[in-house]
Amino acid sequence: MPTIAITGSASGIGAATAEELRRSGSGIIGVDLRDAEVIADLSTPQGREQAVEGVLSRCDGALDGFVACAGLGPQVDDPGLIAGVNYFGTVALLDGLFPALRKGKDPAAVVVSSVASTHVTWDENPLAPLVQSGDEPEVDAVDAAVAAAGEYRGQYAYAASKNALTVAVRRRVPEWGAAGVRVNTVAPGSVETPLLRAGEADPRYGQAIREFVAPIPRHGRPEEVASLIAYLMSPRAGFVHGAQFVIDGGVDALLRPGRF
Ligand code: NAD
Numbered sequence: 001m002p003t004i005a006i007t008g009s010a011s012g013i014g015a016a017t018a019e020e021l022r023r024s025g026s027g028i029i030g031v032d033l034r035d036a037e038v039i040a041d042l043s044t045p046q047g048r049e050q051a052v053e054g055v056l057s058r059c060d061g062a063l064d065g066f067v068a069c070a071g072l073g074p075q076v077d078d079p080g081l082i083a084g085v086n087y088f089g090t091v092a093l094l095d096g097l098f099p100a101l102r103k104g105k106d107p108a109a110v111v112v113s114s115v116a117s118t119h120v121t122w123d124e125n126p127l128a129p130l131v132q133s134g135d136e137p138e139v140d141a142v143d144a145a146v147a148a149a150g151e152y153r154g155q156y157a158y159a160a161s162k163n164a165l166t167v168a169v170r171r172r173v174p175e176w177g178a179a180g181v182r183v184n185t186v187a188p189g190s191v192e193t194p195l196l197r198a199g200e201a202d203p204r205y206g207q208a209i210r211e212f213v214a215p216i217p218r219h220g221r222p223e224e225v226a227s228l229i230a231y232l233m234s235p236r237a238g239f240v241h242g243a244q245f246v247i248d249g250g251v252d253a254l255l256r257p258g259r260f
Helices: 012-023 045-059 079-102 139-178 194-200 206-211 222-233 251-255
Strands: 003-007 027-032 065-068 108-112 182-188 244-247
Touching (some): 003 079, 012 027, 012 065, 012 222, 065 079, 079 108, 108 139, 108 222, 139 182
Parallel strands (some): 003 027, 108 182, 182 244
């Protein structure tokens, strides 16, 4: 039975992915703030270490898969926390679990980024200079980097954190490929989860989220993202490596038909 670790397994896309992979016969090690096999806070260096140690102790050092779903949305009014969970928390687990993935069977990882990763470019990403060293910057530095966005700094930090995350995954592609570990990202648009509902309830973002109509005129369902992730995790996707899969009901093609 393949053993797969999933962060953010208690809710939304992570919970749907855990359910789908369990149904198809995998053993799941969930990592979350609550209701998970490993309880850990990915916003802190200590919590990230606990998460890695908790997973390694439950898989005897050999892991067949890793899905990184844990994340915070744009409505969270703390850019440092958004960057801490979405970028630093995810990258710490990717790197911390890589040695165990190398020992797994047909190992693969999927990182949940966002279609927002395309809303800034790496060249203009305000977090790019702050993440280059690999060390987490002071919270004040992250605040200052996104301050120009004013009350929309959460959205700016969110897009920047997801852009940096997709870049971080792509930069690992040569080493991971040579080690036989596939890694890809998925980039969802609006998906019906507690995170989206919190955005809809936010006075700054709610109206835009509620009124925007995608070419497929509804929000995605967590199970739809989970089935894409399950495919990418399976040996059927054996030659798929280093790619980002948009799953957004056609929004990216609508807004940027000439850029892909
Ligand atoms: P969700 O809020 O339902 O689930 C997120 C999970 O992450 C929760 O279980 C939460 O407890 C966990 N988490 C948050 N902070 C954590 C921390 N510090 N330590 C450990 N776990 C933590 O949200 P979701 O919509 O399922 O989001 C899953 C991923 O999908 C996120 O990375 C999000 O950015 C991304 N995403 C979601 C949407 C959407 O519309 N729902 C769109 C694009 C991308």
